[in-house]
Amino acid sequence: MNVTTLPKPPRVGLVSLGCPKALVDSERIMTKLRADGYDMSPDYAGADVVLVNTCGFLDSAKEESLEAIGEAMAENGRVVVTGCMGKEADVIRERFPNVLAVTGPQQYEEVVAAVHDAAPPVPSPFIDLVPEAGLKLTPRHYSYLKISEGCNHRCAFCIIPHLRGGLVSRRPDAIIREAEKLVAAGTKELLVISQDTSAYGVDIRHKAWPWKGQDVRAHMTDLSRELGKLGAWVRLHYVYPYPHVNDAIPLMAEGLVLPYLDIPFQHASPAVLRRMRRPANDAKVLQRIRNWRELVPDLAIRSSFVLGFPGETDEDVAYLLAWLEEAQLDRVGAFKFEAVDGAPATSMDDQVPEDIKQERYDAVMALSARISAEKLAAKVGSATDVLIDRVDDEGGATGRSKADAPEIDGEVHLRDAGGLQPGDIVSVRVEDSDEHDLYGVPLEVSVA
Numbered sequence: 001m002n003v004t005t006l007p008k009p010p011r012v013g014l015v016s017l018g019c020p021k022a023l024v025d026s027e028r029i030m031t032k033l034r035a036d037g038y039d040m041s042p043d044y045a046g047a048d049v050v051l052v053n054t055c056g057f058l059d060s061a062k063e064e065s066l067e068a069i070g071e072a073m074a075e076n077g078r079v080v081v082t083g084c085m086g087k088e089a090d091v092i093r094e095r096f097p098n099v100l101a102v103t104g105p106q107q108y109e110e111v112v113a114a115v116h117d118a119a120p121p122v123p124s125p126f127i128d129l130v131p132e133a134g135l136k137l138t139p140r141h142y143s144y145l146k147i148s149e150g151c152n153h154r155c156a157f158c159i160i161p162h163l164r165g166g167l168v169s170r171r172p173d174a175i176i177r178e179a180e181k182l183v184a185a186g187t188k189e190l191l192v193i194s195q196d197t198s199a200y201g202v203d204i205r206h207k208a209w210p211w212k213g214q215d216v217r218a219h220m221t222d223l224s225r226e227l228g229k230l231g232a233w234v235r236l237h238y239v240y241p242y243p244h245v246n247d248a249i250p251l252m253a254e255g256l257v258l259p260y261l262d263i264p265f266q267h268a269s270p271a272v273l274r275r276m277r278r279p280a281n282d283a284k285v286l287q288r289i290r291n292w293r294e295l296v297p298d299l300a301i302r303s304s305f306v307l308g309f310p311g312e313t314d315e316d317v318a319y320l321l322a323w324l325e326e327a328q329l330d331r332v333g334a335f336k337f338e339a340v341d342g343a344p345a346t347s348m349d350d351q352v353p354e355d356i357k358q359e360r361y362d363a364v365m366a367l368s369a370r371i372s373a374e375k376l377a378a379k380v381g382s383a384t385d386v387l388i389d390r391v392d393d394e395g396g397a398t399g400r401s402k403a404d405a406p407e408i409d410g411e412v413h414l415r416d417a418g419g420l421q422p423g424d425i426v427s428v429r430v431e432d433s434d435e436h437d438l439y440g441v442p443l444e445v446s447v448a
């Protein structure tokens, strides 16, 4: 008998830093490398080359990226750097002159070529390892779906447009095809991401492409509707409150899209928003939130806020706190303003001292925690659908309701949940709550 011994494929280690968008980039790169015959290495020691996908959004993220590169150099020594910090190749090379290559964000071909140079692939007609949906770094049951790259705005605290360039939207048919494959491979939740989801398609004038016998425009509403038809949960992230967001609300009422909006308001005071140069800075947004909730009463709104932006006064913060009390947002993340090298806000007058930033941050977090606790307490006794993320050995399980995105929102902790698996969707009676999480029991353990 002739036995063909397959050559050992080279192994790539991956360190992926930063936001979900960077994670999607890592998935895309690893999918391509897997297609080229590479194996992944779970540790430095077994890797022929280590790829570090960096984040350069804030100075603290840059420092974290440099530390990760340093660790990979010390542990392995054969390192390719990519991602947002790749734009600052000179900074990286100054600190680590022996890195093999530095490539920037979305330079997929360059980074794959650099890995090929560092550890050449071993051609084999017998190796075809790419699963239909590509290689994923998230659990099988949820997937990030990146619909565009870059951003056309110029917010004063942000260097993303400088790092990633202007808005470049993907074709809607390509996005839906990718989503279809993900759902076929077991994805139960599609998390739509971009820098500004509401702006999707602006750069290509909302051009329509044929998809299964009809035309689908490159537009948030059309895309959301088509994604909703695939049967998975569809969650919209990074939505700016432009007027056409109103059109997504009926899709939520129809059950095509989750009743959830992640809107990065960043502040409420008109004076601060103006100085921040925020898009969709609409003074009537509170009224719009009221209108949305009339149509979709269980709409969950998550947002993030920056405290201590240059020039922010006590009055601005009082305005924000009153606004938050009125808006009753479900989930709030707060950040203290951090000066980023290259961002216009860094050189603005009236920088706010750190201790004042901290006080303002604490005030926003305390109010948001109280509102969140009250809103969650109101759910005790009701039934809610929960997507299971993990199960334990003692009959318990943890998942998320439609109001909870992975990693950033709360969770639902279940007792007596034996028989459930990650990816199951189960109806749950809510028994208790705290500031961020719900506690409950499955109503039935028949699963979706």
Ligand code: SF4
Pocket: 151, 152, 153, 154, 155, 158, 159, 160, 161, 195, 196, 279
């Ligand atoms: S919308 Fe503003 S904060 Fe968001 S990526 Fe664009 S410039 Fe940065």
